Structure formats: structure tokens, C-alpha cells
Amino acid sequence: MALPFPAASVSSLAACRRRIAELEEQLREAEETLDAIRAGEVDAVVIGGTDGSQRVYTLQTADQPYRVLIEEIQEGAVTLSAEGIILYCNRALATMLRVPLERVIGARLADFVAPEAQASLARLLARSGRGDLTLLAYDGTVLPVQLSLSELPVEQDSGARLLCAVVADLTEREARGRELSEAYGRLAREVAERERTEARLHQAQKMEALGQLSGGVAHDFNNSAAVVLAGLALLEKRHGPMLASTGLDVARLLGGIKEGAERGAAVARRLLSFARREELRAADIDPCELLSGLREVLANTLGPGIRVRVEAPLGLPCLRADRASLETTIINLAVNARDAMPNGGIVVLGAIPEILLPEQARASGVSPGAYLRLWVADTGTGMDAATLARATEPFFTSKPKDRGTGLGLSMADGFAAQSAGALRIDSTPGRGTTVTLWLPQATGVLNGDAISTPNGAGRPRRVLVVDDVPVMRRFLRDCLGHVRWDVVEAADRDQALAALQSNRAIDVLITDFSMPPGPDGLTLIREARTLYPKLPVILLSGSEALPEMLLAAAEEQFILLRKPVSPTELTEVLATLIVDQV
Template identity: 50%
Template sequence: MTKEAELRTERVRAAFEQIPVAALATMTNAAIMVAVLVADGQGDGAYVWLGAAVLVAAARLAAWWAYRRAGPAIAQHRRWSAASICGALATGLLWGGGSLLLFPQAEIHQLFWAFVIAGMCAGAAALHYAHLPSALAFIIPAGGLLAIRFALEGSGRRFAAAAMIGVFLVVLVVTVRRSSRYFGETLRLRLDLAERTHELDVSNAKLRMEMAERRATEASLRHAQKMEAVGQLAGGIAHDFNNVLQAVSGGIGLIRRRAGDRAAVERLAGMVEEAARRGASVTRRLLAFSRREELRPAALDAAELLGGLREVLSATLGPRIRVEVDAEPGLPSVLADRGQLETVLVNLATNARDAMPDGGTLTLSARMQQGESEGGPDCLKEAGPYVHLVIADTGQGMSADTLARASEPFFTTKSQGQGTGLGLAMAQSFAKGSGGALAIASEPGRGTTVSLWLPVTDREPSHHPSPPLANWMPPTAGPGRRPRVLLVDDEPVVREILAAQLGEAGYEVAESGDGAAALDLLDRGAPFDILVTDLAMPGMDGVALIRAAQGRRPGLPAILITGYAGDAAALAVGAAVGGTFALLRKPVTAQQLADQVAASLATAPAARLE
């Protein structure tokens, strides 16, 4: 479909839209003129002319109706244009022929006839200006034949009237041509706008499709990266835990075969214990990396903390590593978890020592910084203020490729068994979780600098040393008996080991495999001084068991042992139970368990028994 064809089709459509009005005007004015002609004494001819007018109007209405029903195609616009022109021409000839054949005798009737035809011509110009041929097909025969009829009268006034009608027709033709041109220009602009709008819609649809494809591609990429990260994590976990399991299972097998060799058993038991500690270290670092281990921020004196670490690190890193501390005087307190911060700094110091096999200098420094305004990283949540901790070494440094992967979990350049690859990942997670940031700068042969930003707080640092529990002895529960522990765990092996550890610590232990059985023991009146239970058990979990047990025995102390990291479990128990409880995280040593039981019994109400 060409634009010119669209223009012609729109012009024809505009002409046909006005046919009903034109037909109505024709019949109405014809009826009026018949009344005038009858009054002028031309009744017979007038009625014949009125019949012709009705037929012409009916024919035009029939063409209009056919046009509407046909829904003409673009290729038929010439046919419908001819139909419109023929209808207008027939109507113009009807009025022009009436002027020649039925011209009134009375001058007043002549003037009225001229007035009606002039009005019909003006109406045709207004109705059919969009389709110029239809307008001219009516105006020229209707007005031209009227002017000829006036001229044929032969008088001076009639010639003047004919001339005036001619001038009127010329002006009307010029006007209708101009209006038709303006209509064409407007229509062309409208079609151009429609075409541009269509192109814009197509472009928008294409853009939306491309955006959807891009989002799908990004989602696929994120999924692939996530699967890669999960695979890397799973591979690292499997690798480290397979090593742990290999050491444990191999050590236990050797202990069983060398049961009579006490020295060998002690040595192998130490190896198994070391493997278990390594497994616990992997889980702690992994959970810290994933931020499952909630931080407990407190106000800390950074200078004091670095000074204390200097003494520890100087004794543990070896004589070839010189540890220096450079803390800016008057530093404000920082808001961070002390235990996690110390772990991060010790891990970074250990990495620095490993990077200086021939010795070197490890520098721990601290100074104030106003976030991004003084060169802080873009990832800082706010502009400041922060305390900027720097751990710098004079070691081997890292290549650009190694530096780019340094914070990836389980990525390590250390030899087999020397590192988990979680230290820097955990440090970065700790920094973000504390509202700060971590950055690493390194070059081969020029050492490594790790920067840690921690937010400043107005609170004063607190000092609450924990009392040593290692030498506590289990208190006696009463004359003639040892303290009784109700131990609940659904894993028989774990339950048996925990019971043996508590028994060796001097406690009398009653075991139960689930919460319902434990409550049954309490309901039967068995005397217990403390409840030790696992958290995740089928049926009734540890939280529900503590709540039910303390409902039966108000003041009964409880210890919840869980393999899940973080304070969320402790908070859940505190909100659900509201009584005395403590939380231990697996793996727990015999000494830790005995110490916690002793501490809980020492602080429990005296009325807990029975």
C-alpha cells in the first residue's frame, strides 16, 4: 500500500461520509423549490423535477450504503471515486437543469431560486472539499447553468446577476481547491505520524524483546555463576572433609589394632583430635563467610586490641617475623565483634607469615579516615568516619591473577593441608557484616597490604573478661548423690559419646532418644538437676523440649547443643523458653561440655531439684 493510494482512499471515504447529509439537503431544498414553482404556476413540471430529485438522492444513499457494506479495498478506490463524482454530477445537473427548464417567472422567485442554488453550492464545497472532483461535479453544473439562465433573460439586471454568480463560482472553486489541498497536507501529516508511530512501536517491541533476552541471558549467567560457586564450595568442602574423615577413620582403625600400645594410642588419638579441630575450623570459617554466624558488635579500643595482638603474634609467628604496631593516638572506639575481629587479624597475620618464609616485618597500623572522602573504597556504606586498620607485610606478594581470586572461598596457594582458603573470604564477609569494607593491594616482590575499615562509635569500650571454667568441679546436688543430667539426642553415637564425657566428668547421666521419652521421665518424678538436649530432632525439637521441661520443672537449667552456627538459635530459645539456658555449638569437647554444665548448675536456682 503506497502513501498516495492511502491519501486517495481517505479522500473517497470522506466524500462518502457526507452523502447522507447531501441527500437530505437535496430533498429538503427540492421540496421547498417545488412549493415556490407551484406558486409560480409550474406545478406539473415541478412535481416531475421533485421525483427526479428524490430518485437522485435515493441513488446516492444506495451507493453510500453499498460503500459501507463492501468495505472497499485499496485497489477499488477509483471505482468508488467515480460513484461519488457521478452522484454529485447528477445532483448538480438536476439543479442546473431545473434552472433552465423551470426558471420562475416572478423576479422574487428567481432570486429565491438563485439563493437556494448558491447555498447548495456552498454546502457542496463544505461537505465535499476533501474530494475535490465531487465538489466540482456539483458546483460547476448547478451554478454554471444558473448563470447561463440569467444571461438568457437578456436584460441588464439579469446579465449583472449572471456575472455575480460567475464571480461567486470562481471564488467558491478557488476556496474549495485550497481547502482540499489543506486537507491533503493534514492527511499526509497524519499518515506520516501513523507510520512513524508504527515504526516506533516496532522499535519498542524489538527493544522490549532485546531487553527480555538480555534479562534472560543475565539470569542464565547469574545461575551459571551461582552453580559455579556452589560447585566450588561443594568441591572445597568435600575435599577438606574427606581429609578430615580420612584422618579420623584411619586413626580409629589404627587405635583399634594397636589397643595394647598406649603410646601409639595417645599419638593416634591426638591426630584424630587435630583432624576434628580442623573440620570444626572449616565449618566456622564457611559459616562466617556465608554470614550465618551472627556478629555481636561492641565498642572496641583498636589501639589496645592491636597492642594485645602484638604480644600474641610475636610469640606465635616465630623469631624471624618482627611485629610492629603503629596506632594513631586518640583513636575513637570501633563497633565490631571482638572475637571475629581477632580471628580475622590472626588469620591475616598467619597469611603474612606464610608469605615471608625467610622472615620479614608485619606491621599493624590504625588511623582515622572519613570514608570515601579520603580514599576509602567505593563499597563503604557511608562516607564515615571509620578507623582504618592496615595489615602490611614485606613478603613475596601476589600476582594480578592471584590477587583477583584471593577472596574466593577455598582458593589457596598454600600446599596441601596448610590452608582452607576461607580466611580472606571470611574477613571480607566480616567487614561487610560490620558495616565496613576490606581491600587488598599486592605486587610480586613488594609485599601485601590488607586494609580493613570499621565504623566508629561514640560508646566507651567495655572490658568483661570471662571467668576461667577449665578448673571448675561439678557441685554436689545433695547428700549421697552426684548431680543428675537428663541427656536427649536422637543420634545414638553422639548421645553415647556425650554421656561418656559427662560420666567421666563426675555426673550421673540418664539418656533419652527423643523429647517425648525425656518428658515421660520428668513426669514420672525422676530427679534431674539439668537438661542437655540437641536442637534438631524429629518430632519435638530442642526448643520445644526445653519449654515443656521448664514448664514442668520451673528453674530447671538447660543446655542446647546445636550444629547450626549463629546467635539466631540462642535468640529463638530465649524468646520461646524465657528460662535458664545456654547454647553450645558442635563440635563440643568434653572439657567445654563439663565446664558449661558446671557453670549452669552454679547459677541455677536451688529449687530446681525434683
């Protein structure tokens, strides 16, 4: 008779059977692993420790030389599953990714690919091939790489798909590409600058030859006109009564001869101005008075459809030039403007003071310093690029033969150069033309040698620096101390006024525009000028110049600079102000 087993014994037997089944499964997996190792299908074994760490053991097989080669190459090498799981990689790839080798194997390659390159990786995994990707190393380094993927041959009935890949770091290649691109850019700029220089040289040589020819013709023409005018004067003086008795016909004839001779002399003067041989008599000129007077003349001579407007704030500094030549130049420019507006329009005569710093001055071919910027603008047809490029060539004109000589703009250009100034033409077809003249202020042009020592052998010049930011005050103090300026600092308007009231040796005031919560720099300038009406002032602004700031700079005669301002720029502007005081 069979005896029944206790319930506990039945449970223990079931547990033993399950354990036997687990051990049999592990044994089967171990045997498969050993078979794979013997067949050379396993590259490495990753063993986990009790502390959670992992160690990688690389196996030596018959293809060991190839494995050594893979480990020694500088490119990354990796074996992937179809899903992108890293089954093997060499140490070069782990080094590239800044990750220990054991943390790479078993990870997804996509984990190391930048978000924007994930789609490219997916396409490569699906089709194999070659493509550029961006990897993200463990420390955040961005690595441009080229990934070359190929399928590994496997048994047809295995159903598996394996990929091998070579990962080439493109960082150095891209750096060399950038260097090459920058070098090419520099070369292109140098070639362009050389071509511009050669073009300017060619133009200068052509202008010199034309100038010599024009000067000679004008000289001879002037002599002939002088003889005619002198003869007419003697004729009127000696035989005036007799000529008067002959009737109006003779008087009109003589008047026509005189007018023709005078017009010829005027043409000769224009030729001499173009040739830069006419002697200019420079004098101080009030630009407001000059433009106002010319507006009245032009308003009555340009025609009923032309309106003439002056844009010049009161209190502008005087400029230094030959008045007659300047008036002739502006009138010629206004006539050109009228001819460009056959249906009528507006001619604007403008003036404003301007400081040309070295870089701006070099671009214009003048010395750095204080200038008056004059302009004549119209709302006419404008010029295309081809016409604009030849606008200042002598005898070049786009007008009909009976309406232009082609000397107006070339004469203006010659007058500007002879007056130590510059000329620029801006024009847009259909929108009009602006001709700008820079002429020296009457106080003179900055001598570059005067920058480093503001006050010669005397006491150091003293500047009051006002800024609510201590770092900015220190910067200005260091900049100015380097060139022997004595700096007095103030943090706001109250401290600045106290310094001005207690120290009458302040030569220049430099103030920031915005100094919250107190009054701004414009307020300080006006209050300081009540104490010292002729105190030179520089206003610094960290934002775009507002219209009221530009208007105040013109009306109250101070220099407006935008932050950040370089030490060189600051000292050069200060030197300009000091030259103006001398």
C-alpha cells in the first residue's frame, strides 16, 4: 500500500525540478557559448562583478593578427546588430567617445549620435553605405565623423544581420578646411584690394595726364580771354563816347564779346580747378550763412518746379575753404540735381560737423580730424552703377551734348582734394543722388603726431570722467593715464558738478549718456556749460544714437561716441579736441 507524501514534500520536489530545468538551460547556453568561442565567433567576453562593474576579456583566436590590426588603427572600429547595438568596438572608438570600453559594448550607437544626425544614422543602418555624422562624446565634445557601414557575411539560416563600421574623426580635416577657406578669403580680399589699387593708379595716371592737358589749355585760354577783356576795357575807356554815339547795335555787340570772354574765363577757371592749378584762397566760412544765401539764389534760378531746402542746425563750426570755389561747386551740384529732375523735385543743401577717425579717414583719402560734412541731395532719376563709376571722370556726362560739359563733378572732386577734403557720391536709380563733401573745420585737421602727448611739456591735461559704472571709469582712467592725462572721476551728475565747481583746471568732460536714477548725460552737459561755456565734451552712449542726441551734438557742439570705444579712438578724439583749443 502506497503511503501519501506530505504536502510540504510535494512542494519541495516541484522546486527541485524547476531548479534542475534552470541548470539544464544554463548548461545549454554555456555549451553554445563554448561552441561559439571554439568557432571563433566571439571577440570578447564581458563579465559583471558583484559590485556592478564590468570587465572585458578579449579572446585570442586564429584571426588574432587581424584583431591586433583593428586595435591599433587610429579610426574607430565597431560591430553592430541590425538594431544598432554595439557588439564589439576597438579602444580607439572608446577613446574617441571618452567612455570606458566596457560601457560602450552593449550600448546603442544612437546613444552617442547628436539629435540632428539620428535620421542619417537610421538610413545608414537600413542600407549600409557611408555618411557624415555628428557624435557627442561623454564629456559633451562634439565630434564630426565619417561612418562607413558594411554588412558582415553570416549563415543564411541564422536570420541575423550584422554590420561592421569604421568611424573616422573629421575634426582635423574640418579644421584644415576652415583654415583653407579663411586663407582663400584673405587671398581673395588681397587680390581685390590689389585690383582696386591698380584701378586707382590707372585712374590717377589718366587724371594726371588730363589735368596737365586741361591746365595747359586753360592757361592759354585764360591768356586769350584776358587780352580780349583788356582790349574791351581800353576800348571803352578811350572811345566810350564815340562808341555810345554809334547806337545800340555796337553796344550790344561789345556786350556780347565781353560776356563771351568772361564765360571763357569761367571755363578756364573750371579747367584749372579740375587740374588743381588754380590758387585757392582759403578762409573761414559760416556754413549756415553760406547755405542760406545759396538757397535764395538757387530758389530763383533752378526753375518753378524745384524746391530748395536747407538742413543745417544753428551754431555749426566754421569750415576752411575757398568761398568762391565752394559756392561754384555747390551751384554746379544743384544744377546737376535740377537736370536729374525734369518733372520737378526737391534739392536739399545740408551740413553737419563730423569727426573722421583714422579708419574712416583712410577710406576717404584724408587726414583724421574735425570736418564739416556738406551735401547736395535730390529726388531725381539717380545713376546706375556704370554711370556712377565714371561720374567724376572729366568730360564724361550723361546729359545731351548741348546741356553738359562733363566737368561739374570732376571739378567738385578736384576742389575737395585741393581743399584737403573728400567727395563721395551715393545714387540709386529712381530714388535720387546725394553728393557729399567733407571739408576741414576752421579749427584745423588733427595732426597724428599730437596724439600721444596731449599737453607737450606742460602739466598733464585733466579730464573729468563721469560714469555710474565703476569698471567703465577704471577703463577710461587706465586708457587716459597711459597718455599722460590726469583723470578726475565722478559717479553721477552731483559729483561731476562738484568737481567742476571745485577744480577749474578741467580740460575735457567725458560723460555717459544713461546714468539712472539721476539726470542723464545731456542734462549734465548743459549744466556744465553754464559753468564753462567752451568746455570740450565727449558723450558716450551704449545704445543707438537717438535723434535728440544727434541734434544736441550738432547744436551744442560736442562729440558723440558709441560704446564700446577703443583706447586709440578715445585718445585720437581727445587729441582732436585739444588741437581745436590751441
